[in-house]
Amino acid sequence: xxxxxxxxxxxTDDLTLAVNAAITLQRPLLVKGEPGTGKTMLAVQVAKxxxxxxxxxxxxxxxxxxxxxxxxxxxxxxRDSQLGDARVHDIHNYIVKGMLxxxxxxxxxxxLLIDEVDKADIEFPNDLLRELDRMEFYVYETRELxxxxxxxxxxxxxxxxKELPDAFLRRCFFHYIRFPDKETMEKIVEVHxxxxxxxxxxxxxxxFFEIREVPGLKKKPSTSELLDWLKxxxxxxxxPEALHSKDRKTIIPPLHGxxxxxxxDVHLFERLVFxxxxxxx
Amino acid sequence: MLIDFFLKLKSHKxxxxxxxxxxxxxxxxxxxxxxxxxxxxxxxRAALVKDEANFDKFDRAxxxxxxxxxxxxxxxxxxxxxxxxxxxxxxxxxxxxxxxxALGGWEKLMETLKQxxxxxxxxxxxxxxxxxxxxxxxxxxxxxxxxxIRIGQDKSRNRSAVKVWDQREYRNLDDSVxxxxxxxxxxxxxxxxxxxxxxxxxFDLDHTIDSTxxxxxxxxxxxxxxxxxxxxxxLLDIGGTMDDHVKLCEELFSAAKTExxxxxxxxxxxxxxxxxxxxxxxxxxxxxxTWDLLHKYGHDYKVIFVGDATMSPYEILxxxxxxxxxxxxxxxxxxxxxxxxxxxxxxxxxxxxxxxxYRQSIQVMKExxxxxxxxxxxxxxxxxxxxxxx
Numbered sequence: 001x002x003x004x005x006x007x008x009x010x011x012t013d014d015l016t017l018a019v020n021a022a023i024t025l026q027r028p029l030l031v032k033g034e035p036g037t038g039k040t041m042l043a044v045q046v047a048k049x050x051x052x053x054x055x056x057x058x059x060x061x062x063x064x065x066x067x068x069x070x071x072x073x074x075x076x077x078x079r080d081s082q083l084g085d086a087r088v089h090d091i092h093n094y095i096v097k098g099m100l101x102x103x104x105x106x107x108x109x110x111x112l113l114i115d116e117v118d119k120a121d122i123e124f125p126n127d128l129l130r131e132l133d134r135m136e137f138y139v140y141e142t143r144e145l146x147x148x149x150x151x152x153x154x155x156x157x158x159x160x161x162k163e164l165p166d167a168f169l170r171r172c173f174f175h176y177i178r179f180p181d182k183e184t185m186e187k188i189v190e191v192h193x194x195x196x197x198x199x200x201x202x203x204x205x206x207x208f209f210e211i212r213e214v215p216g217l218k219k220k221p222s223t224s225e226l227l228d229w230l231k232x233x234x235x236x237x238x239x240p241e242a243l244h245s246k247d248r249k250t251i252i253p254p255l256h257g258x259x260x261x262x263x264x265d266v267h268l269f270e271r272l273v274f275x276x277x278x279x280x281x
Numbered sequence: 282m283l284i285d286f287f288l289k290l291k292s293h294k295x296x297x298x299x300x301x302x303x304x305x306x307x308x309x310x311x312x313x314x315x316x317x318x319x320x321x322x323x324x325x326r327a328a329l330v331k332d333e334a335n336f337d338k339f340d341r342a343x344x345x346x347x348x349x350x351x352x353x354x355x356x357x358x359x360x361x362x363x364x365x366x367x368x369x370x371x372x373x374x375x376x377x378x379x380x381x382x383a384l385g386g387w388e389k390l391m392e393t394l395k396q397x398x399x400x401x402x403x404x405x406x407x408x409x410x411x412x413x414x415x416x417x418x419x420x421x422x423x424x425x426x427x428x429x430i431r432i433g434q435d436k437s438r439n440r441s442a443v444k445v446w447d448q449r450e451y452r453n454l455d456d457s458v459x460x461x462x463x464x465x466x467x468x469x470x471x472x473x474x475x476x477x478x479x480x481x482x483x484f485d486l487d488h489t490i491d492s493t494x495x496x497x498x499x500x501x502x503x504x505x506x507x508x509x510x511x512x513x514x515x516l517l518d519i520g521g522t523m524d525d526h527v528k529l530c531e532e533l534f535s536a537a538k539t540e541x542x543x544x545x546x547x548x549x550x551x552x553x554x555x556x557x558x559x560x561x562x563x564x565x566x567x568x569x570x571t572w573d574l575l576h577k578y579g580h581d582y583k584v585i586f587v588g589d590a591t592m593s594p595y596e597i598l599x600x601x602x603x604x605x606x607x608x609x610x611x612x613x614x615x616x617x618x619x620x621x622x623x624x625x626x627x628x629x630x631x632x633x634x635x636x637x638x639y640r641q642s643i644q645v646m647k648e649x650x651x652x653x654x655x656x657x658x659x660x661x662x663x664x665x666x667x668x669x670x671x
Contacts, residue, residue, distance in 0.1 A: 014323040014326075017314065017320055017327070024308065024311050025313070030331070074486070162470070166296065169331035169332075170298050170301055174328075175327055176336065
């Protein structure tokens with residue numbers, strides 16, 4: 001199995017290589033990067049390209065590692081026992097399989113996405129060491145050892161909110177998705193909006209990269225913001241000339257709300273524009 | 282050969298482990314990559330480096346290692362001359378070749394190059410004389426001098442590996458970056474200490490099941506909620522030289538305030554003396570005696586000083602050293618009292634760590650704190666929190 005990018009996802013050389021290394025060696029791939037650079041999309045697209053099912057496990061601050069394996073629904077068993085339900089005699093009826101179990105039990109190799117692993121408690125990754133390394137775990141309630149029939153292809157994304165433990169990192173391949181350069185960005189836009197007017201694209205990209213250059217922004221606009229913004233520009237049918245001016249720094253681009261998501265950033269940007277305008281005038 | 286590579290990474294202080302090294306070997310064995318340096322660079326990075334903050338270190342180590350590999354034994358400098366010569370010949374036009382003749386020909390040019398290579402120790406960029414990139418010296422790449430010799434600028438394989446790591450694109454991700462509140466909060470989270478205290482308000486499922494099974498009737502148990510119980514006392518230097526660091530202190534302060542439930546703060550000026558205050562506008566009217574502070578907050582509080590410790594050493598060491606009023610006891614005495622009472626105590630200094638040795642007062646203060654002074658970078662803050670959490 002090899003991954004070479006898809007029609008909908010532009011994968012750089014280094015990313016492709018990291019993905020293929022992870023697939024070949026059957027190790028998890030840890031993906032970090034600025035928000036909006038397509039970390040989660042990667043797993044979706046790899047599953048699509050390889051033609052295998054995708055299982056998604058989204059992590060929240062309250063998620064426990066155990067929930068990825070299985071959960072024992074004691075409350076409903078208690079209730080059933082008081083109502084005299086026959087089901088109560090078989091404990092298997094009350095064990096709810098988690099995402100990891102589902103991935104281990106699948107008939108074919110699957111892609112498993114563990115999304116935003118850094119959101120969970122600091123100890124969370126440590127609780128998954130054996131599961132990700134040996135791809136097996138023990139169910140205490142039924143005294144079974146669950147082993148993966150096929151080692152799933154595991155993608156783990158992180159936004160860097162917490163440092164991950166060394167023992168966990170050692171078991172993974174790592175890739176940091178760098179913010180795409182202009183060339184790659186054009187490819188990405190082409191994939192999402194095929195046949196976009198060249199002039200509009202050029203103007204839009206320049207405005208976009210200029211905004212990213214503005215010093216002191218709290219959240220720089222990223223790929224997903226650019227795509228949203230282009231969508232809006234197309235929907236509103238904004239002509240390329242509207243983005244164009246002799247000195248681009250003196251106009252506020254239309255619909256800039258799609259690029260700047262933070263009130264303070266918008267203020268900062270507007271102030272900068274007014275300052276250059278005042279100087280120019 | 283790869284063991285050398287591994288050791289080279291280690292010597293650059295990269296946290297690489299044997300397990301990761303074996304993974305890399307395994308990947309090479311399984312033929313994940315073709316025989317290309319670029320691919321090897323990407324693969325080894327994915328297998329060995331697990332934090333983008335270390336990418337820059339890795340790039341440097343890789344570059345160093347790679348230069349070593351390319352060296353032909355017997356030539357003194359890091360760059361093989363024969364290889365260079367061919368390269369130069371390929372890239373020169375007829376006119377340029379004539380100009381070289383004017384300079385005294387190949388022989389002389391090479392002689393000078395050799396000389397300079399011997400003189401020059403490190404890597405170099407820009408400038409007029411030394412070999413490196415983007416300069417106007419006749420030697421080095423990307424330059425303007427028509428007689429120049431290209432070094433390391435490999436035109437035929439334009440996206441060559443040398444370029445990838447020589448660009449060092451990840452340099453600003455090194456973890457001495459400035460702090461935003463979110464980063465600070467993440468760092469402060471290291472201080473979390475969870476415990477269940479107070480009134481039982483949360484349903485305790487496990488305990489309820491256990492006890493129901495034992496007693497054979499539904500027996501409900503409740504427990505107190507899990508909360509962060511760490512207690513933090515923050516003492517901030519304000520005014521004077523601290524004005525340069527207002528933004529950083531604000532960020533640190535606001536992050537700390539939302540992160541800890543038991544959080545107290547007080548201000549002082551330059552050094553801690555016999556009183557502190559809570560509100561800067563009414564600092565002369567509403568003061569708290571430092572003695573009261575030490576009595577009120579128990580020794581389980583963790584104390585964080587924030588200040589640049591930049592002043593005259595007399596302000597710390599002499600009675601009456603304060604620039605605002607006559608203090609009967611020296612500031613050093615007060616700092617010592619704090620460190621005596623609170624075993625968990627650090628000083629965060631917004632001044633860059635490099636200049637600390639040149640300021641006497643910082644040295645004095647660091648000694649008073651038993652060396653527990655940290656810069657307010659992400660790395661420094663994390664070290665400080667680790668120490669407090671121990």
